[in-house]
Amino acid sequence: MSLIPIRSGSPLGGEAERSDAARNRELLLKAARELIEECGADGLTMDRLAERAGVGKGTVFRRFGSRAGLMMTLLSDSEAAFQGRFMFGPPPLGPGAPPLDRLVAFGAERIAYVLEFGELARAADASAYNRYDVPAAVLWHRHIEMLLRAAGVTADPWLMAMSLSSTLDPERLLYAVRVHHVAPERLAESWRELVTRVVSCPGGAPRQDSASRPDEG
Amino acid sequence: MSLIPIRSGSPLGGEAERSDAARNRELLLKAARELIEECGADGLTMDRLAERAGVGKGTVFRRFGSRAGLMMTLLSDSEAAFQGRFMFGPPPLGPGAPPLDRLVAFGAERIAYVLEFGELARAADASAYNRYDVPAAVLWHRHIEMLLRAAGVTADPWLMAMSLSSTLDPERLLYAVRVHHVAPERLAESWRELVTRVVSCPGGAPRQDSASRPDEG
DNA sequence: ATAATATCCGGACCGCAGTCCGTTTAGCAT
DNA sequence: ATGCTAAACGGACTGCGGTCCGGATATTAT
Numbered sequence: 001m002s003l004i005p006i007r008s009g010s011p012l013g014g015e016a017e018r019s020d021a022a023r024n025r026e027l028l029l030k031a032a033r034e035l036i037e038e039c040g041a042d043g044l045t046m047d048r049l050a051e052r053a054g055v056g057k058g059t060v061f062r063r064f065g066s067r068a069g070l071m072m073t074l075l076s077d078s079e080a081a082f083q084g085r086f087m088f089g090p091p092p093l094g095p096g097a098p099p100l101d102r103l104v105a106f107g108a109e110r111i112a113y114v115l116e117f118g119e120l121a122r123a124a125d126a127s128a129y130n131r132y133d134v135p136a137a138v139l140w141h142r143h144i145e146m147l148l149r150a151a152g153v154t155a156d157p158w159l160m161a162m163s164l165s166s167t168l169d170p171e172r173l174l175y176a177v178r179v180h181h182v183a184p185e186r187l188a189e190s191w192r193e194l195v196t197r198v199v200s201c202p203g204g205a206p207r208q209d210s211a212s213r214p215d216e217g
Numbered sequence: 218m219s220l221i222p223i224r225s226g227s228p229l230g231g232e233a234e235r236s237d238a239a240r241n242r243e244l245l246l247k248a249a250r251e252l253i254e255e256c257g258a259d260g261l262t263m264d265r266l267a268e269r270a271g272v273g274k275g276t277v278f279r280r281f282g283s284r285a286g287l288m289m290t291l292l293s294d295s296e297a298a299f300q301g302r303f304m305f306g307p308p309p310l311g312p313g314a315p316p317l318d319r320l321v322a323f324g325a326e327r328i329a330y331v332l333e334f335g336e337l338a339r340a341a342d343a344s345a346y347n348r349y350d351v352p353a354a355v356l357w358h359r360h361i362e363m364l365l366r367a368a369g370v371t372a373d374p375w376l377m378a379m380s381l382s383s384t385l386d387p388e389r390l391l392y393a394v395r396v397h398h399v400a401p402e403r404l405a406e407s408w409r410e411l412v413t414r415v416v417s418c419p420g421g422a423p424r425q426d427s428a429s430r431p432d433e434g
Numbered sequence: 435a436t437a438a439t440a441t442c443c444g445g446a447c448c449g450c451a452g453t454c455c456g457t458t459t460a461g462c463a464t
Numbered sequence: 465a466t467g468c469t470a471a472a473c474g475g476a477c478t479g480c481g482g483t484c485c486g487g488a489t490a491t492t493a494t
Contacts, residue, residue: 016461018459018460018461018470018471018472019460019461020459020460020471020472020473021460021471021472021473024472024473045449045450045451046450046451046452047449047450047451050474050475055473055474056473056474056475057451057452057474057475057476058452058453058454058455058472058473058474058475059472059473059474061451061452061453062472062473066451066452067450067451067452127344129391129392129395129396131388131392132389132392132396133396155406155407155410156403156406156407156410159393159399159403159404159407160407160410160411162384162389162393163380163383163384163407163411166380166383166384166386166389167379167380167383169383171348172349172379172383174346175346175348175349176376176379178346179346179349179350182376186373186376187376189373190372190373190376190377190380193372193373193377194377194380194415196418197414197415197418198411198414198415200418201413201414201417201418233491235440235441235442235489235490235491236490236491237441237442237443237489237490238441238442238443238490241442241443262479262480262481263480263481263482264479264480264481267444267445272443272444273443273444273445274444274445274446274481274482275442275443275444275445275482275483275484275485276442276443276444278481278482278483279442279443283481283482284480284481284482
């Protein structure tokens with residue numbers, strides 16, 4: 001099952017793939033995994049990768065588009081598995097459980113995922129503006145938004161989903177864990193608190209008087 | 218008033234500054250503002266800046282440490298003003314108002330700030346791990362955490378403050394506004410909803426049964 | 435004025451991601 | 465087999481942020 005293919009590594013729209021291209025793709029993926037094993041994700045450079053795989057640098061970029069694209073390809077299996085679990089898997093993560101439970105489970109899974117593939121996930125975050133436009137990110141966002149709506153949250157679910165997503169950002173999670181030594185369970189617990197409050201609180205109607213004017217007064 | 222100096226541009230701990238150093242600093246800041254005016258923040262490169270200012274490239278980096286450091290210096294005036302307002306200014310942003318009102322006002326101000334200095338703020342976000350360790354970010358975080366505690370939020374205020382901060386991330390705010398054409402007022406309103414729910418909701422006690430196991434089951 | 439020295443200056447240099455384009459080759463038609 | 469063509473190849477090249485270190489200079493002591 002392919003679900004939302006993060007990045008296949010195959011040519012963009014093409015159906016057929018030339019044999020040398022396929023061979024080189026395998027060589028590159030193998031070399032990439034080796035390099036990451038040896039030097040860590042941050043130690044993988046495109047030059048070294050090309051050299052290790054015995055191909056030209058241009059080949060690397062034609063195959064994966066960018067360094068972030070390569071990282072996404074390396075993550076695509078586990079990413080697809082994650083997508084499968086929260087879309088079609090058993091509750092509470094998959095359909096069947098109450099929306100709040102699904103949200104809580106989603107965060108817990110995501111946190112575990114980031115902690116497992118941390119360096120890769122971080123490196124896969126495209127550096128550009130379109131960081132939030134990669135298919136996987138869009139899918140997570142839509143999923144959270146859908147759950148918020150299902151839970152009866154009426155206050156701008158799109159932006160609320162964005163706020164919640166930002167909490168699960170790999171860079172932030174890794175910062176909390178690696179720099180501040182926050183225990184992963186604490187992260188999950190805080191996420192549970194956060195979504196619980198967002199979902200099960202009535203929220204306030206906008207006020208008339210104060211505190212919503214950006215200009216100074 | 219200097220408050221928390223983001224980055225003075227002066228040598229790190231030193232008291233005195235040699236006259237040529239001071240002159241070059243001014244030349245560089247002037248050239249930087251010109252270049253940003255002409256090419257935008259993303260169009261400013263360190264080579265062009267050095268050339269425009271008529272100094273060597275090494276001088277640029279000794280002065281500001283990095284590109285992000287330069288951007289912070291350019292922002293330091295407005296940043297200091299912002300800090301002054303939320304720490305010592307009039308309510309509801311400053312002390313005197315209820316914590317929730319202060320939180321709401323903080324977000325609104327921050328959103329306006331990011332929209333005004335968007336490119337700069339984005340460029341000033343250090344690319345490295347220590348992105349969240351710059352003095353200004355630490356100060357915002359502590360401020361939010363303090364307000365959460367004052368509002369009676371007992372559930373891990375440190376992480377909760379981190380989640381709330383992430384909502385105000387320049388990159389995300391700019392993405393919403395520039396790519397998805399979200400109106401700034403909508404951002405502020407969503408922030409208001411979010412903090413209101415976080416603050417005024419009792420939150421749930423951890424459950425015994427489900428939805429907190431990261432491992433698959 | 436002169437010497438001593440701590441600081442600053444400048445631009446060559448590095449490693450990096452990403453691009454370009456002349457060359458090679460796989461796949462196919464004949 | 466042979467020729468054709470579209471696709472893939474490869475590595476030199478660019479522009480970038482950031483570093484390094486020999487040389488220049490402001491400052492202070494004498």
